[in-house]
Amino acid sequence: MTMNLMTDVVSAAQIAGMLSRQHPTLFFTLIEQAPVAITLTDTDARMVYANPAFCRQTGYALEQLLHQNPRMLASQQTPAAVYKEMWQTLMQGHAWHGQLINCRIDGSLYLADIDITPVINDVGEVQHYMAMHRDISDKYALEQRLRNHMTLMVAVLNNIPAAVVVVDENDQIVLDNLAYKTLCADCGGRELLTLLDYPAQKSRFNEGQVMPVAMRGAVRWLSVNSWALPGVSEEASRYFIDTALPRTLIMIADCTQQQHQQQLGRIDQLKQQITTGKLLAAIRESLDAALIQLNCPLNMLAAARRLNGADRSNIALEAAWREGEEALARLQRCRPSLDFEMPAIWPLQPLFDDVRALYQHLFTPIGALDIELDSPHLVGFGQRTQLLACLSLWLDRTLALAADIPAFQLMTQLFAREEQGWICFYFEDNIPLTQVRYTASPDDFNVPGKGMEIRLIQTLVAHHRGAIDLHSRSGGGTCLTLRLPLFYELTGGPR
Structure with missing residues (x-):
């Protein structure tokens, strides 16, 4: 490293407020070994220093960077308004923070998160600008991927016809979809889980019970199913704890149509049972009337048999009496039982x-x-x-x-x-x-x-x-x- 570079570095360190005036090389060593990319430019925007981390980030050697304007890294992808706002801030003596799309020596682009701080000398004049560069391309890609996943998830949830809700360990809603919001609107703006008394009715819901809820002047029948959700904690206080607070996924389905169909089916079955009961009673009543009518001539035949004597010599009379008794027995056997269900x-x-x-x-x-x-x-x-x-x-x-x-x-x-x-x-x-x-x-x-x-x-x-x-x-x-x-x-x- 040349003496001029050493002089610029020491001077810059002094202007920036060296960590220790007695140990100027300590501050330089820290900058050299820092994992953060750092550059120092003069008031004419020429780089007078770049640390190894910046060289690794851009692919340029230090000799290629010295006395060059940082615009050599510009990719033409950053809007001009960003640069304009940056210089307006710096010229007012304020620090600037923002993002620029820069270009490495191999032509690849990366997103740089940059903090630029004016370095003021002892008389209050800006003498240098110190910049800290962080390559946030991977972080940005991860954030975008997460945002895309969230957008996709919200789109999927809102297109599910059933209401979907996620609640925390206190049964407070942390996520819901459009169908759930619509049901709440149909309930006059009241929280549907509150109307369903979800915390107290969990066991009934888990058994598959369907619950009625009044909505817009009509009764709608809803089924509620729930599943425990795996997850990770978002709180810094739980960083070293490999457990997440419990979450529950709740799905609420409108079963009104199915309930009506089941009710219609049950009513139809009930009508058939009632009709059967009426029919059996009518048959029994008709047969009872026929038995009463048949008993009259049978009683007359029985009286005639007693008058005829014990020898039963009147064959025609005996045959008529036996036919009547058999007819009476057949009618008795045909009388249906009214016990067609258990009391x-x-x-x-x-x-x-x-x-x-x-x-x-x-x-x-x-x-x-x-x-x-x-x-x-x-x-x-x-x-x-x-x-x-x-x-x-x-x-x-x-x-x-x-x-x-x-x-x-x-x-x-x-x-x-x-x-x-x-x-x-x-x-x-x-x-x-x-x-x-x-x-x-x-x-x-x-x-x-x-x-x-x-x-x-x-x-x-x-x-x-x-x-x-x-x-x-x-x-x-x-x-x-x-x-x-x-x-x-x-x-x-x-x-």
Whole structure:
């Protein structure tokens, strides 16, 4: 190294405020061995010094750099406005920090992060400029790659039809997608996870339970699934700890359509079961009527046989009696059992919900169906579908009668309450009594569509050891009461 270079370096070190005036070579050694690329230029922007790190960064030898303007590194990729802003800052005596796209000796480009500091002499004049250069190409590429990944991730998340949320260890949201934001907007701006009571309902969600949420005046059904997320900590305080704070990925799917389809399927199945119950009750009732009618001539044949004596010599009489007995036995064997489901204890609220689902839309065009429970905790016992068949028979009768009255506004109420060991169901309607002709004569009960539903209801209720009561209301209309014994009344057990 020449004496002139040594003089420039010592002078520069002195101007910059040497680490120690007694040990000028110490500061020079530090600059030489520093991993950061450093240059020193004079006021005419000519390089008077460059350390080895700068030579390695650019590929130039020190001899190629001395007395050269740093513009030799310019790649023509940096906008002129950046250089203009840099010199304006330096000429005002301020330090400048920024990025320049520079060119190495081999023509390759790199992104340099540069700090340039004016070096002031003892009289306050700028004598040199010291620059520290850092090649941040790899760091910039990594940042861009991370930004691209984040952009891609956000794009993917926002195009997923399900709502996606990431929560921290305190169940606070740290990331969400567009679908989740839309659901929150549909909830009036309220946080959807709060409405779902996510922290308290985690176990139910993990079991696959679907939850209803009111949105924009309608009920939507949502399923919630969650997974633990692996990750790394972003906090400096956890640098030496190989664990990250837990994160949870939550996916919320709208299952409303599937729920409606399942509900429609369940209602269709329920309709089939009710129809089966009605059909079995009708067949049983018809066969019972036939047995009663058959018993009359059989009783007459039996009396004639007793008068004929013990020798049974009247062959025709004996043959007729045997044929009658066999016919009676065949009819008995053909009577279907009404036990087509196991008796059980069931809540009345879901049963009344099924009645609404089955009949509310049928009553709406011609009137109203009001369904109430005295208590939401009421329970029934027996064959649930049979009781639904009883309720269905009477509601079908009510609709059929109302359809025959022009411009009639039908008002029907179904009410249930517990009374002294019974569950009582009350049906009340406003159908004029002149429209009801069920009991004009006993034969009316045998006319198709005339009173048959009462006999079928009576058959099903009697099978449950219950009773029915039918009477007219003082203000017009009919009141039907079904009474079914409670479970503890049948078993003698505690309530």
